[in-house]
Amino acid sequence: MNDEQKKPDPSTLEKKAAALALNFFYGQKQALKNINLPIYDRKVTALIGPSGCGKSTFLRCFNRMHDLYPGTRYEGQIRLYPDDVNLLDKAVDPIEVRMRLSMVFQKPNPFPKSIFENVAYGLRIRGEKRRSVLMDKVEEALKNAALWNEVKDRLDELATTLSGGQQQRLCIARSLASEPELLLFDEPTSALDPIATASIEELIHQLREKITILIVTHNMQQAARVSDFTAYMYLGDLIEFGWTDDVFFRPKEKQTEDYITGRFG
Amino acid sequence: MNEHLSRQFDTDLTALRSRVVEMGGLVDEQFRRSIEALATGRALLADDVIAGDSVVNNLEVRIDDACAHLIAKRQPAASDLRMVLGVSKIVSELERIGDKARKIARAAAMVSASPDHAWIADIEQLSEGARHMLRDALNAFVRSDLEAAVAVLRNNRDFARQTSQVSNDLVQRYSRNADQVPTMLDMLSVTRAVDRVADHAANIAEHLVYIVRGTDVRHATLEQIEHEALSRR
Numbered sequence: 001m002n003d004e005q006k007k008p009d010p011s012t013l014e015k016k017a018a019a020l021a022l023n024f025f026y027g028q029k030q031a032l033k034n035i036n037l038p039i040y041d042r043k044v045t046a047l048i049g050p051s052g053c054g055k056s057t058f059l060r061c062f063n064r065m066h067d068l069y070p071g072t073r074y075e076g077q078i079r080l081y082p083d084d085v086n087l088l089d090k091a092v093d094p095i096e097v098r099m100r101l102s103m104v105f106q107k108p109n110p111f112p113k114s115i116f117e118n119v120a121y122g123l124r125i126r127g128e129k130r131r132s133v134l135m136d137k138v139e140e141a142l143k144n145a146a147l148w149n150e151v152k153d154r155l156d157e158l159a160t161t162l163s164g165g166q167q168q169r170l171c172i173a174r175s176l177a178s179e180p181e182l183l184l185f186d187e188p189t190s191a192l193d194p195i196a197t198a199s200i201e202e203l204i205h206q207l208r209e210k211i212t213i214l215i216v217t218h219n220m221q222q223a224a225r226v227s228d229f230t231a232y233m234y235l236g237d238l239i240e241f242g243w244t245d246d247v248f249f250r251p252k253e254k255q256t257e258d259y260i261t262g263r264f265g
Numbered sequence: 266m267n268e269h270l271s272r273q274f275d276t277d278l279t280a281l282r283s284r285v286v287e288m289g290g291l292v293d294e295q296f297r298r299s300i301e302a303l304a305t306g307r308a309l310l311a312d313d314v315i316a317g318d319s320v321v322n323n324l325e326v327r328i329d330d331a332c333a334h335l336i337a338k339r340q341p342a343a344s345d346l347r348m349v350l351g352v353s354k355i356v357s358e359l360e361r362i363g364d365k366a367r368k369i370a371r372a373a374a375m376v377s378a379s380p381d382h383a384w385i386a387d388i389e390q391l392s393e394g395a396r397h398m399l400r401d402a403l404n405a406f407v408r409s410d411l412e413a414a415v416a417v418l419r420n421n422r423d424f425a426r427q428t429s430q431v432s433n434d435l436v437q438r439y440s441r442n443a444d445q446v447p448t449m450l451d452m453l454s455v456t457r458a459v460d461r462v463a464d465h466a467a468n469i470a471e472h473l474v475y476i477v478r479g480t481d482v483r484h485a486t487l488e489q490i491e492h493e494a495l496s497r498r
Contacts, residue, residue: 224342249342251343257344258267261344262271262274263267263268
């Protein structure tokens with residue numbers, strides 16, 4: 001019965017990261033409640049849930065973005081493997097963390113520089129000055145972001161002259177150039193048209209062979225299309241986590257069922 | 266189950282379900298009348314059943330089409346998706362029952378030329394049993410009642426024994442008489458058709474397990490299905 005539906009037991013998969021008993025507070029308000037969530041290596045994990053469920057808050061814990069705002073507080077851990085470091089440890093420098101992880105935001109945010117300089121930016125910060133190395137890395141990143149063919153003859157033009165979808169792929173190329181271990185996407189296509197969205201989704205599909213991806217999306221069908229695992233969150237709680245195929249076909253929790261079938265309200 | 270935020274989606278799903286029940290009622294009536302034509306030898310009634318099959322076929326195509334449009338427009342997930350896929354499977358079972366009614370109506374003229382009253386009495390009784398199973402399966406569908414669905418599957422096991430008994434009797438009584446073999450073959454094919462109606466009703470019950478549980482039990486044993494359908498979630 002249903003042999004073809006059986007997928008490997010996730011506990012046999014290698015983890016890239018894991019949230020362990022993670023709580024997060026904005027002042028008095030608790031935005032994340034005891035989240036335990038594995039992020040499997042070279043898999044795409046989607047975080048879904050209604051506005052205010054904590055999915056973006058969760059994503060931002062990974063690169064310590066909350067450190068920028070006073071009054072926020074973490075409890076618990078986010079461990080990054082294979083070196084098993086706690087990203088939330090006060091002794092861990094947030095800048096270090098952000099070098100290993102990379103975030104792509106809702107709206108494309110290219111720097112007001114040339115296409116080339118946008119992609120080379122992270123490498124220059126790390127002290128890379130050799131033009132040939134920069135050129136190679138920029139080309140590789142743009143190819144991995146499926147943008148190379150469109151921009152290879154205009155690398156010196158301002159990045160802001162690109163279309164929205166191209167700008168978003170440029171931001172992905174900029175992230176990839178610094179060779180992150182984990183790519184964080186915060187609603188990466190919500191400002192894009194369906195064609196540009198499809199190209200980003202195709203890109204995610206290709207990238208997952210090489211890199212671990214965690215994506216927050218409001219678009220449930222997008223989560224269903226691009227992810228291997230789905231986590232459903234509600235009011236700061238992790239309600240359900242599992243293979244995307246299972247979560248979208250026969251979720252275990254009624255709350256998940258109501259949300260993905262549009263009965264939420 | 267709560268309502269969808271989109272009322273139109275609820276309306277579409279409810280309409281889909283009621284069209285399945287409508288089609289179920291129609292094939293049940295087609296089947297009932299095919300047996301009546303067989304028992305009474307009324308040729309006009311048999312012709313009516315044969316002509317009525319195209320209505321059943323049209324309904325299958327239209328409901329399937331509605332399923333395809335619902336998938337295209339709503340991208341249903343989880344229980345909604347299983348409902349739409351399950352409906353598409355159920356209507357094809359119903360269409361096959363319609364085919365069996367047509368087959369029985371076609372055989373009616375031949376068989377009723379020299380009626381075998383004992384066999385006809387058996388067939389009338391068997392067809393009532395098959396109709397019960399069909400209606401039970403459809404009611405189970407309407408109420409998403411897995412216990413009722415499992416009861417249909419249990420009945421089908423007994424039913425298969427009864428029909429094979431009737432078939433064996435026919436073979437025993439007729440096979441020594443060579444010139445009656447063609448009539449016997451017609452009667453065997455009607456008996457087989459009635460048995461298949463019950464099988465299709467049982468398939469509908471299996472599709473309901475798929476709709477409610479998300480498990481495909483088409484090739485499972487009755488014990489496995491009972492476990493899957495009746496274990497608490």
